[in-house]
Amino acid sequence: MNTSGVLLRTTAVAVGLLFLSPLLYGIWISLQTANGFFSGNGEMTLQNYVDAVEKMNFLRYLFNSLIVSGGVTILSLATSIMAAYAFSRFEFRGRDLIFGLVVATLMIPGHITLIPNYLNFAKVGLLDTYAGLILPAVANGFATFFLRQYFRGIPRSLDEAAWMDGANAWKVLYRVIIPMSKPAIYAMGLFIFLGEWNSYVWPLIATDSPDMLTLQIGLARLYKMDAQEGLVNWPLVMAAATLTMLPVLLGFALVERHLVRGISMGAIK
Amino acid sequence: MISIALENVSKSYQADTPVVKNVDLDIEPGEFVVIVGPSGCGKSTMMRMIAGLERISSGTLRIGGKVANDIPPQHRDIAMVFQNYALYPHLTVAENIGFSLEMRGVSKTERLRRVEVVAHLLQLSDYLHKKPKDLSGGQRQRVAMGRAIARDAKTYLMDEPLSNLDAELRSSMRAEIKHLHRQLKATMIYVTHDQVEALTLADRIAVMNKGVLLQFDTPEKIYDDPASLFVAGFIGSPPMNFIEANCKEGIVQTTKEGTRIPITCPPELEGEDVVVGLRPENGVLSAGDKRMAIEFRGEVMLIETTGSNRNIHAKTATGPLLIVAPRSAAIGLGDNVSIGYNTEDAFLFEKKTGKRIHLS
Numbered sequence: 001m002n003t004s005g006v007l008l009r010t011t012a013v014a015v016g017l018l019f020l021s022p023l024l025y026g027i028w029i030s031l032q033t034a035n036g037f038f039s040g041n042g043e044m045t046l047q048n049y050v051d052a053v054e055k056m057n058f059l060r061y062l063f064n065s066l067i068v069s070g071g072v073t074i075l076s077l078a079t080s081i082m083a084a085y086a087f088s089r090f091e092f093r094g095r096d097l098i099f100g101l102v103v104a105t106l107m108i109p110g111h112i113t114l115i116p117n118y119l120n121f122a123k124v125g126l127l128d129t130y131a132g133l134i135l136p137a138v139a140n141g142f143a144t145f146f147l148r149q150y151f152r153g154i155p156r157s158l159d160e161a162a163w164m165d166g167a168n169a170w171k172v173l174y175r176v177i178i179p180m181s182k183p184a185i186y187a188m189g190l191f192i193f194l195g196e197w198n199s200y201v202w203p204l205i206a207t208d209s210p211d212m213l214t215l216q217i218g219l220a221r222l223y224k225m226d227a228q229e230g231l232v233n234w235p236l237v238m239a240a241a242t243l244t245m246l247p248v249l250l251g252f253a254l255v256e257r258h259l260v261r262g263i264s265m266g267a268i269k
Numbered sequence: 270m271i272s273i274a275l276e277n278v279s280k281s282y283q284a285d286t287p288v289v290k291n292v293d294l295d296i297e298p299g300e301f302v303v304i305v306g307p308s309g310c311g312k313s314t315m316m317r318m319i320a321g322l323e324r325i326s327s328g329t330l331r332i333g334g335k336v337a338n339d340i341p342p343q344h345r346d347i348a349m350v351f352q353n354y355a356l357y358p359h360l361t362v363a364e365n366i367g368f369s370l371e372m373r374g375v376s377k378t379e380r381l382r383r384v385e386v387v388a389h390l391l392q393l394s395d396y397l398h399k400k401p402k403d404l405s406g407g408q409r410q411r412v413a414m415g416r417a418i419a420r421d422a423k424t425y426l427m428d429e430p431l432s433n434l435d436a437e438l439r440s441s442m443r444a445e446i447k448h449l450h451r452q453l454k455a456t457m458i459y460v461t462h463d464q465v466e467a468l469t470l471a472d473r474i475a476v477m478n479k480g481v482l483l484q485f486d487t488p489e490k491i492y493d494d495p496a497s498l499f500v501a502g503f504i505g506s507p508p509m510n511f512i513e514a515n516c517k518e519g520i521v522q523t524t525k526e527g528t529r530i531p532i533t534c535p536p537e538l539e540g541e542d543v544v545v546g547l548r549p550e551n552g553v554l555s556a557g558d559k560r561m562a563i564e565f566r567g568e569v570m571l572i573e574t575t576g577s578n579r580n581i582h583a584k585t586a587t588g589p590l591l592i593v594a595p596r597s598a599a600i601g602l603g604d605n606v607s608i609g610y611n612t613e614d615a616f617l618f619e620k621k622t623g624k625r626i627h628l629s
């Protein structure tokens with residue numbers, strides 16, 4: 001390896017460590033006792049993790065988060081795949097106008113729709129339910145736009161070959177378009193899942209009962225709940241935060257190979 | 270086997286610029302029809318209209334006598350080989366070939382059996398588990414073919430299926446396709462810009478240019494009796510020689526010396542410009558005077574050997590002239606030669622319209 005290679009690697013490792021440092025520091029804190037943390041005597045324990053799970057109703061929040069993030073991911077992928085298919089493959093009156101409107105939704109900050117959404121969901125009685133948490137995120141303008149662009153890159157003649165082979169519109173979609181777009185769909189799915197997993201404001205205002213909280217809200221409550229004599233129990237909060245992160249890392253590990261293939265697919269052809 | 274008929278069919282992608290114009294084409298059940306014409310003349314568009322992939326702007330398409338303009342492609346019982354193959358890149362060769370059977374709900378065991386038969390026929394048995402990207406051009410072409418013939422369609426459409434292959438593979442695939450047609454006993458419509466392919470494959474050839482169907486007839490008739498200047502020039506290899514001339518006093522005349530074209534002109538063409546067509550393979554070459562009815566004098570400029578024959582390019586007073594001569598002919602570069610034709614071998618065309626004028 002030449003000097004510039006060494007330099008490159010050293011820089012990469014340094015930047016990587018810089019990015020990781022808050023995370024590693026958090027994990028480090030989570031392994032100390034509260035006393036140890038505040039007095040700095042370095043007393044170590046795993047009890048924070050046990051406490052986090054027990055005090056915080058962690059498993060229930062985890063379940064809620066999985067249902068909500070999973071539900072949003074699957075449903076919004078389903079709607080945006082179908083919308084993207086229609087926008088990329090069919091000619092119908094007003095198509096470009098409607099697509100323009102879909103793209104226009106990207107310009108509206110989510111917070112503007114918070115109040116109307118809240119009022120509407122209150123009216124139909126969906127607050128504090130899974131449906132109330134999931135439905136607002138199911139129509140995803142960005143995913144529709146992104147997938148439409150990707151679908152447009154798939155040669156039309158493949159659709160046509162499938163038509164000639166006897167496929168109808170649905171079969172063209174799920175036997176040709178979707179399998180060929182796997183990398184894009186996985187990437188989009190991961191993106192949506194992460195966004196939903198970390199979402200805070202809507203779950204905060206749309207839930208109420210302790211059993212409906214998602215992990216992020218639960219985490220925030222823990223933060224307030226466990227203040228001892230005015231001090232936040234940081235090791236406990238960090239243990240809970242680390243646990244909150246784990247499912248996402250696991251999920252990423254599962255789909256990672258699809259993403260990497262997606263990135264290199266364009267390159268070799 | 271089923272008949273396909275186009276009645277006054279036109280297609281415009283943009284308003285007022287038709288790319289297929291008022292085409293009438295009557296294809297018999299089981300016939301092998303080749304649509305031939307230069308690139309961009311509307312061949313693929315014709316085929317895509319028959320397949321149902323392109324809307325017909327005006328006119329009627331009948332499949333088996335029934336109006337089919339609005340039948341979606343998957344219900345036309347037509348299989349198609351695409352010009353660019355359009356293989357499904359995410360599926361294996363076996364899955365590609367079996368796709369149409371899967372779409373029709375054929376059971377898995379039956380599907381596998383049919384795929385094996387087709388793969389054997391097309392010598393693809395060793396590649397069934399590969400993906401298209403791991404195949405050579407010729408193999409991909411055969412997979413595309415296999416995908417079309419895996420099911421028993423009533424009609425097969427093939428859009429320049431051999432255009433990406435090398436010459437050797439092309440000629441062996443040509444024979445294969447002809448053989449397939451006999452086996453499948455189906456109606457076949459085949460598109461090519463290669464007139465040799467058209468002549469060797471077709472029961473009948475449809476010659477197109479600029480969206481217009483110029484002639485639809487058997488290969489022999491097209492060759493022996495071209496309906497227009499374009500057809501005459503397009504079909505036949507090497508291409509027909511054309512000599513510009515004029516009708517004067519009832520006879521075709523050129524002002525050039527050393528040229529004699531004693532063909533009588535019909536009276537209505539008096540004073541009109543005409544084109545005389547002479548096939549290279551009908552010319553008779555001699556060093557001296559043979560005293561044939563039509564005669565040119567010229568100098569040999571170039572000799573190409575094609576194996577059994579030689580192509581002699583001569584410069585004459587009326588322009589270049591190409592003759593196919595046997596290899597035995599003792600002709601050398603720079604020789605002064607006389608090139609003779611019988612009047613029966615000459616074709617006469619009106620220059621303005623390109624229309625054939627039949628000599629009586």
Ligand SMILES: Nc1ncnc2c1ncn2[C@@H]1O[C@H](COP(=O)(O)OP(=O)(O)O)[C@@H](O)[C@H]1O
Pocket residue numbers: 282283288306307308309310311312313314315
């Ligand atoms: N989708 C399309 N939109 C607009 N023009 C087209 C389209 N497809 C083909 N054309 C035009 O129609 C003419 C005929 O094309 P095509 O049928 O593909 O010719 P060929 O197959 O004989 O080469 C060409 O001038 C081409 O540019």
Ligand SMILES: [Mg+2]
Pocket residue numbers: 312313314352428429
């Ligand atoms: Mg074409």
